Amino acid sequence: MIELKKLSKVFDTGKGSLTAVDGVELDIAPGEIFGIIGYSGAGKSTLIRLLNGLEKPTSGSVVINGQDITAINSKDLRKARQKVSMIFQHFNLLWSRTVKENIEFPLEIAGVPKEKRAERVLELVELVGLAGRENAYPSQLSGGQKQRVGIARALANNPEVLLCDEATSALDPQTTDSILDLLVDINKRLGLTIVLITHEMHVIRKICHRVAVMEGGRIVELGDVLNVFQAPKENITKRFVAQVTDTEDSQETIKHLRELYPSGVLIKLVFVGDQTEQPILTKLIRKYTVDINIVQGNIAHTQRGAYGTLILQIKGSQPEIDEAIAFLNAEDVQTEVMAND
Numbered sequence: 625m626i627e628l629k630k631l632s633k634v635f636d637t638g639k640g641s642l643t644a645v646d647g648v649e650l651d652i653a654p655g656e657i658f659g660i661i662g663y664s665g666a667g668k669s670t671l672i673r674l675l676n677g678l679e680k681p682t683s684g685s686v687v688i689n690g691q692d693i694t695a696i697n698s699k700d701l702r703k704a705r706q707k708v709s710m711i712f713q714h715f716n717l718l719w720s721r722t723v724k725e726n727i728e729f730p731l732e733i734a735g736v737p738k739e740k741r742a743e744r745v746l747e748l749v750e751l752v753g754l755a756g757r758e759n760a761y762p763s764q765l766s767g768g769q770k771q772r773v774g775i776a777r778a779l780a781n782n783p784e785v786l787l788c789d790e791a792t793s794a795l796d797p798q799t800t801d802s803i804l805d806l807l808v809d810i811n812k813r814l815g816l817t818i819v820l821i822t823h824e825m826h827v828i829r830k831i832c833h834r835v836a837v838m839e840g841g842r843i844v845e846l847g848d849v850l851n852v853f854q855a856p857k858e859n860i861t862k863r864f865v866a867q868v869t870d871t872e873d874s875q876e877t878i879k880h881l882r883e884l885y886p887s888g889v890l891i892k893l894v895f896v897g898d899q900t901e902q903p904i905l906t907k908l909i910r911k912y913t914v915d916i917n918i919v920q921g922n923i924a925h926t927q928r929g930a931y932g933t934l935i936l937q938i939k940g941s942q943p944e945i946d947e948a949i950a951f952l953n954a955e956d957v958q959t960e961v962m963a964n965d
């Protein structure tokens with residue numbers, strides 16, 4: 625669906641050149657919700673602007689549905705852009721137009737006849753849950769409602785790809801969740817491919833199937849969301865995962881837990897998918913003569929299944945503890961001893 629090949633963008637800043645996107649190779653499948661996460665300056669916005677042809681690459685190509693959008697003339701590019709639409713952090717609505725008129729705008733530009741436009745606007749208003757608010761002006765809407773207008777407008781010309789540029793960053797947590805639910809719903813109902821950029825791991829966790837982590841213009845880690853949560857490789861990815869799971873493995877945290885739980889073994893367990901629903905700890909306690917304290921726990925649900933971490937204090941004789949850990953590993957629970965007395 626989307627193929628990025630050796631994609632680079634170098635800006636001439638006056639003080640020298642700056643590589644914002646550096647040799648990115650990426651394939652995004654049709655119907656996928658793909659997230660790109662990175663801190664400010666990582667190159668996410670530049671990458672997304674390259675994806676919709678707003679920015680021309682210095683080298684490499686962007687192929688969408690077999691068409692290289694970096695190698696076509698401006699007329700064809702305009703056409704290709706209709707297949708790729710976008711929603712923005714600050715909504716970018718026309719303030720002097722009502723909800724209905726904002727949604728109608730891209731249809732007018734595409735030359736859709738008036739009657740057809742009215743029909744389509746009605747459908748879109750229903751789809752994004754704005755029925756009854758058609759004649760309101762953006763200034764009369766909440767942030768979440770404004771983004772719903774943005775989504776309806778982006779879907780007006782039946783795009784194949786929806787790009788989301790920090791689409792929920794200006795919203796409160798509850799509204800963020802409702803907009804993310806709407807995106808998942810649209811993805812399922814319309815089979816739309818969604819590519820989003822964000823600096824919030826919560827967004828990736830909640831709706832993405834796969835994630836790429838960007839740093840210094842490069843993709844430094846890429847994978848299925850559940851795998852990345854379970855076993856982040858790069859330090860930057862670990863920091864993003866910690867945003868959501870809350871079980872930071874920093875020396876500071878371990879020291880603090882050790883002070884609170886000074887004896888026995890402190891062990892971190894990682895459960896994935898179906899395991900999160902199994903009574904593994906019950907089995908463990910029945911089988912081995914060890915005492916267990918639950919020190920910290922967390923479960924996160926992703927589009928690819930659940931992911932949980934648990935920190936336990938296990939007390940008992942060393943051979944019993946070793947056997948208990950071997951049992952957990954045999955049950956495919958990932959374990960990591962954080963401290964041992």
Ligand SMILES: Nc1ncnc2c1ncn2[C@@H]1O[C@H](COP(=O)(O)OP(=O)(O)OP(=O)(O)O)[C@@H](O)[C@H]1O
Pocket residue numbers: 635636637642643644662663664665666667668669670671
């Ligand atoms: N038009 C431009 N001219 C010069 N430098 C640019 C331009 N656009 C972006 N940059 C630089 O490219 C780098 C990547 O910026 P980009 O906006 O893509 O990052 P980002 O990950 O989206 O960060 P943010 O979330 O802060 O926008 C930054 O160092 C930025 O200053």
